[in-house]
Amino acid sequence: MNNRHITQTLLTILLVSIVFLSGCRSSSATENTGTENNRSLAPQRVDIRGQIVMLRYHEGQYVMEVEGRAPSPNSRYNRAYVLVLPTTEITGLDGQSVNMNELTQGQNVAVLLRGQGEGDFVGMGVARKMWLEEFY
Template sequence: MALKHIQKILIPILLLGVMWLSSCQTGSTPAGTATEENKSMGPERVDIRGSIIASRYSDGQVVLEIEGIPPAPGSRYDRAYVLVLPTAQIIDLTGGVISYNELRQGQNVAILLRSGGQGNRVGVGVARKIWIEDAY
């Protein structure tokens, strides 16, 4: 008889615990995202953080050549060649989404890539997400 009472109490407590642990995170910034002060900043660790030095457009795709800013902590590569497809998410300085044809030479960007590179010097890949950043 005591076992029935324990089961009646334990099951709702377990259900509440599962709901609490699986609930969405609200009220705080998730790890690896921009802060409220500067929405344009990408996460602390990215594949390449630098300046666009060349942009080539061909058949609905853009290839960017990015040169890293020398003291770029958290950047995986010093230079990267990035294919930007129309489906890539590009975040501007205000936190809004922009089109890939609004990327210009000289802009500072932070990019997460889909594929790797050669060592830690040159990265080659497809852009997953691009953040336009303020001047360093």
Template sequence: MRAILIPTLLVALFSFTALWLTGCQTSSAPADTAETTVNNRNLPPKRVDIRGSITTSRYNEGQVMLEVENFSPSPDSRYNRAYVLVLPTTQIVGPDGRSISLSEIRQGQNVAILLRGGGQGSMVGLGVARKMWVEDRF
């Protein structure tokens, strides 16, 4: 009797588990999921280390040192001013969501930057840019 009961219980448990797991799936995903994911991937996150305007730019041996200043303090920006070293390997995303080169960075552009490095309190940041987004004028 025990030999028949164990396989029957295992089949019932397997069937119940299969029904439970497949019951959570939806029949179709939203139509704009792929397009929304691609568009949002190229947008800066809401909270960044510095979001502001490039006030000065200095070029030396393939590297660019930027001074970025946030003229209106924001809770979404960690620093009010930052000195950022931008290397040729830094990923830079343009306003259209496509990658741009380091030579297209100009003084006066609005940027959002994630830094690798520290800062001095909550006022001045200092570090190497991990990822940088050029934003439209606000």
């Protein structure tokens, strides 16, 4: 009798596991629809995605303020103050590396930061990776 209950329990767990795992999305065709429409090479989820509203050069590095277009579940912050070093990896629209001197105010970017933020609204940090995006 005891073995029968163990067998039934294991079969029930196996059945529930199969049903749960079969509900996972198997196609990645719809995963990047938001970024494909904007022709961005950036991952869907980034720390800040928006427009450069302030850009200042100081001693071989840039300090920029990036303001998000709208609150988004794919962006960690609505606004971020970002330090761009010469070692920051910047990718252009064509997938090629871009020099940080080519950054301009008004440009759309997506940034992954190394640093901390203040809650969910304002981020501060050093840019690890940055992607240029199309103007909207």
